[in-house]
Amino acid sequence: MFYIAIFFQYVAQYMKTRMQYRADLFVEIFSDLLxxxxxxxxxxxxxxxxNLLGGWTRDEIIFIYGFFLVxxxxxxxxxxxxxxxxxxxxxxxxxxxxxxxxHSLFQIVLERMELESLFGAVTGIAVMIYAGNSLGLxxxxxxxxxxxxxxxxxxxxxxxxxxxIACISFWADARTSIMPMMYNIxxxxxxxxxxxxxxxxxxxxxxxxFAFVGVYPASYFLGKEEWFLYSFLTPxxxxxxxxxxxxxxxxxxxxYRGAGN
Amino acid sequence: xxxxxxxxxxxxxxxxxxSRSGLKGAxxxxxxxxxxxxxxxxxxxFNVKQGEMVGYIGENxxxxxxxxxxxxxxLTPTSGEVIVNGMNPHKDRExxxxxxxxxFGQRSQLWWDIAVQESFRLLxxxxxxxxxxxxxxxxxxxxTLDIEPLLDKPVRKLSLGQRMRCELAAALIHNPPLLxxxxxxxxxxxxxxxxxxxxxxxxxxxxxTTILLTxxxxxxxxxxxxxxxxxxxxxxxxxxxxxxxxEKWGEGKEIEFQFLEEVDLSDLNKITASSEVKWEKDDxxxxxxxxxxxxxxxxxxxxxxxxxxxxxxxxxxxETSTEEIIRNIYDRGIS
Numbered sequence: 068m069f070y071i072a073i074f075f076q077y078v079a080q081y082m083k084t085r086m087q088y089r090a091d092l093f094v095e096i097f098s099d100l101l102x103x104x105x106x107x108x109x110x111x112x113x114x115x116x117x118n119l120l121g122g123w124t125r126d127e128i129i130f131i132y133g134f135f136l137v138x139x140x141x142x143x144x145x146x147x148x149x150x151x152x153x154x155x156x157x158x159x160x161x162x163x164x165x166x167x168x169x170h171s172l173f174q175i176v177l178e179r180m181e182l183e184s185l186f187g188a189v190t191g192i193a194v195m196i197y198a199g200n201s202l203g204l205x206x207x208x209x210x211x212x213x214x215x216x217x218x219x220x221x222x223x224x225x226x227x228x229x230x231x232i233a234c235i236s237f238w239a240d241a242r243t244s245i246m247p248m249m250y251n252i253x254x255x256x257x258x259x260x261x262x263x264x265x266x267x268x269x270x271x272x273x274x275x276x277f278a279f280v281g282v283y284p285a286s287y288f289l290g291k292e293e294w295f296l297y298s299f300l301t302p303x304x305x306x307x308x309x310x311x312x313x314x315x316x317x318x319x320x321x322x323y324r325g326a327g328n
Numbered sequence: 329x330x331x332x333x334x335x336x337x338x339x340x341x342x343x344x345x346x347s348r349s350g351l352k353g354a355x356x357x358x359x360x361x362x363x364x365x366x367x368x369x370x371x372x373x374f375n376v377k378q379g380e381m382v383g384y385i386g387e388n389x390x391x392x393x394x395x396x397x398x399x400x401x402x403l404t405p406t407s408g409e410v411i412v413n414g415m416n417p418h419k420d421r422e423x424x425x426x427x428x429x430x431x432f433g434q435r436s437q438l439w440w441d442i443a444v445q446e447s448f449r450l451l452x453x454x455x456x457x458x459x460x461x462x463x464x465x466x467x468x469x470x471x472t473l474d475i476e477p478l479l480d481k482p483v484r485k486l487s488l489g490q491r492m493r494c495e496l497a498a499a500l501i502h503n504p505p506l507l508x509x510x511x512x513x514x515x516x517x518x519x520x521x522x523x524x525x526x527x528x529x530x531x532x533x534x535x536x537t538t539i540l541l542t543x544x545x546x547x548x549x550x551x552x553x554x555x556x557x558x559x560x561x562x563x564x565x566x567x568x569x570x571x572x573x574x575e576k577w578g579e580g581k582e583i584e585f586q587f588l589e590e591v592d593l594s595d596l597n598k599i600t601a602s603s604e605v606k607w608e609k610d611d612x613x614x615x616x617x618x619x620x621x622x623x624x625x626x627x628x629x630x631x632x633x634x635x636x637x638x639x640x641x642x643x644x645x646x647e648t649s650t651e652e653i654i655r656n657i658y659d660r661g662i663s
Contacts, residue, residue, distance in 0.1 A: 069456070076453045084441050163437055165402045167454055168426040321404050321418070324342060325397050 070173060077177040085183070095183050103136065103190050121262035127289055128258065130198035134288070135257045135281035136191025138221030140184050146226045147179035149246045151233040162325060172230065172316050195288075204288065216302050217284035223305030224279045225253065230312035237319030249275075256281040272297070279304045331411075332506050332538040333376040333399060338408035340369040340394050368394040370562035371408070378505065379536040381528070383549035383570070386559035387658060392542045395559070396510050399540070400430055413506055426455055429499035433511035436491065437498050438483045444494050445479040448501060455502035462501070469497050472527050489520035496524065500531070506538045507531075513548055525551045546650045560658065570650070577653045581627060582646045583618045588639040591616065599637050600630060622647075 085092050110132060114125035155161040155175065164171045164178075199206075232245050256277030260268045271278040284301045286294035345361045347353065369391040376382050386392045397403040398410055401417030401424055410417055413427045431437070438447040452462050470476055473493045478486060486494065492512065499507065509528075513521045529552065531537050543549060549556060549570065556573060558566035566573060596607045596616060603626060606619040618634075620626060631643065 073453060076450060080439075080442060080446060080450055083446065159435060162397070162402050162432065163435055165421065166400055166425050166428070166430045168422050169454060170422065323403065325394075325403055 070169070073169065074177065077180070078182070081180060081182060092183060096186055099184065099186060100190065103187060107132065107194065121259055123259045123262075124202075126198045126201045130195055130202065130204075130289060131259065131281050131285040132257050133191045133194030133196075133198055134217075134285035135221075136194065137188045138218045138225060138280050139253075140187030140191060141218065141222040142225040142229075143184040143187065144182055145176050145180050145222075146229055147181055148175060148229055148233045149250075151175070152236040156236045156323075159325060161323060165320070165323070171320055172313065199288075202289070204290075210288065213287065217287070217298070220302035220305035221280035221284060223309040224276050224301075227305070227308030227310075227312040228253075228275060228277075230309075231315055234312070234315045234319045237322050253277050253280070258282065276304050276308065330378050330414075331375045332378045332380070332413060333374075333540070334409070334411040335375070335399075336373050336409040338369060338372050338395070338398065338410060339367065339406045340391075340398060340403060341365050341367050341406045367562050369398070372559075372562070372564050374557055374564065374567055376538060376540065378538055379532065380555060381532055381539045381541065381553045383553035383556040384540055384542045384559065385546070385549065385556055385654065386542075390559040391562040392559055393510060396508055396540070396542060400428060400508055401425060426502060427504055427506065429502070429504040429507045431495050431499045431507075431509045431512050433492070433509075433514040436483065437495055438491070440484050441482055443480050443482055444475070444486075447483065447494075447498060448479075451498055451501050457502050461503070465503050466497070466501065469500055472530060473497055473523070489516050492516060492520065493524065496527070503535065504537070505535070507540070509539065509541045509543075511543055512541065513543060513545055521545075521548070528552060546654065550650055558654070558657070565657070574650065574653060577657060581620060581622050583620065583627065583630065584642075584644040584646065585616045585618070585634060585640060586614065586642040587616070588641050591638060595638075596634070599633055603630060605630060 107129070110129060111125075114120070114128070118125055120128060155164070161171070164174050167174060169177075228249065229246075232249055235245070252275055255263070255267070255271055256279070259282050260271055260278045263271070268278075272283075279297070279301045283294055283297040287298035342365075343363050344366050345357075345363050347357050348362070372391075372395070384392055384395070394403065398405050399412055399417060401421040404418045413424065415424045415427070417424050437451075438444065439450070448466070470479070473496060475490070475493050475497060478490050478494060483491060483494070496512065507528075513524060516524070525548065528539060532539055539552070541548065541553065554569055556566065556568070556570050557564060558573075591614075593607055593609050593616070596618075600607075600618070604620065608617045608619070609615075610617065618630060620630060627645065634640065
């Protein structure tokens with residue numbers, strides 16, 4: 068309960084700060100939207116040449132893309148830990164975090180949130196509605212709940228993977244370039260995994276389970292029964308990966324060496 | 329009285345790797361690295377009682393910050409025992425840190441972009457401080473530190489001195505019984521320093537707050553602390569009152585003379601031949617300094633002898649400063 072209250076305190080604070088820099092806020096939202104438009108155009112261009120990709124139609128792929136945007140938006144709003152090494156380890160900001168009576172990872176989530184990324188979720192839902200309409204999908208009463216469950220699961224998958232990567236900084240001094248690479252790999256989850264060869268598919272399912280952010284959960288809403296099992300695994304994988312990442316984090320904090328003054 | 333801090337055989341080792349020289353060395357480093365275990369804090373023990381103000385001093389790299397970080401739960405000790413406020417700082421960290429206040433002079437506790445009072449408000453929630461507690465306690469803190477006019481400014485617009493006073497106030501929001509200050513007056517002007525010192529004294533008297541202070545500015549310690557713990561190379565080399573440190577290591581007094589006439593060192597030595605005095609001459613300004621033990625009678629006798637024989641322009645009696653004493657200790661090592 069305390070954590071929820073604190074969460075809203077930080078959100079309120081965040082909004083206050085953001086309102087003061089209106090121009091900044093608009094620029095950011097605008098560039099976010101632009102970025103997503105570019106991605107969407109890419110998909111449309113690819114399908115300008117063909118209407119099928121590994122047995123998936125254009126609208127299905129657009130639907131998957133739309134779904135992917137929602138957990139991804141949540142992830143980018145709350146897990147801005149890509150610069151964890153520089154900001155918190157090298158500059159020693161973690162010292163300050165560790166002298167406050169809230170879990171350290173939660174504090175970083177709170178400090179670094181960027182709520183304007185949530186607009187990505189709106190775009191995502193709009194894209195899904197558009198694609199769903201062309202596909203003639205019907206919405207049943209369970210869908211919103213499952214959607215919510217899958218979205219949270221997808222966000223936890225993303226969050227878990229990136230928290231684990233951030234944890235590398237606790238063990239290794241050197242900076243790693245894994246973070247940007249991981250953002251690239253994450254994008255593969257937006258496309259149907261059966262178009263990749265089986266090794267990549269295995270990796271995207273069990274090692275870096277990005278497929279659980281896009282294609283697997285979206286398959287449920289597309290009525291692809293052969294993927295249903297995977298769809299329902301989404302929240303499980305999310306909780307498992309995020310759980311592991313928190314355990315890793317906790318043992319990493321014990322090894323934290325601090326930055327010299 | 330309870331001990332606020334108990335430290336037993338505390339040790340912290342860092343693994344540092346030393347790189348070999350040259351390109352060949354770099355290749356070898358790639359395969360096998362030479363690790364060296366470097367003890368930053370080596371088997372130290374001490375106690376601090378509730379309500380004490382202790383100065384923790386040492387050169388750069390002596391292990392001050394490492395100790396503070398272990399006491400505040402940021403770092404895990406390699407071995408040894410730390411009990412602070414009845415808890416193990418690292419194990420019960422999240423519960424423990426609400427019983428301490430921390431100010432790191434070089435790092436801000438406040439949020440950069442938001443107004444100071446917003447930071448305070450957020451910290452108040454983080455530390456679960458009730459409105460009544462906050463009002464009664466913080467009104468006083470804000471008044472004493474004179475930060476009322478700063479409250480609605482964002483932290484990034486404050487000067488260092490202004491920021492530091494706000495930092496101090498922020499560390500005290502939950503009125504902790506124990507306060508850690510790491511270089512709190514670094515880079516501050518004299519007036520702000522004085523204000524901060526006065527404030528710390530007041531807090532200590534009013535709430536019996538224990539204060540552990542590290543600083544390079546020994547005047548802070550002279551103004552505040554009865555007790556100093558001195559660290560060198562990860563070991564405690566002195567733990568006791570500042571007064572006895574001075575008595576033990578202060579090497580008597582210096583008396584500076586300037587004369588109206590040309591004087592030779594040999595003349596002076598002749599005049600004071602009967603007592604134990606060492607003379608030194610400063611070439612440039614023709615200042616002669618007599619080193620003698622700290623004994624009032626001896627000093628007046630010395631002056632009387634000199635004045636009787638030579639025409640004096642200026643006399644100055646100086647006590648060895650704490651700074652000098654400490655420099656001496658570090659130069660020569662404790663024996």
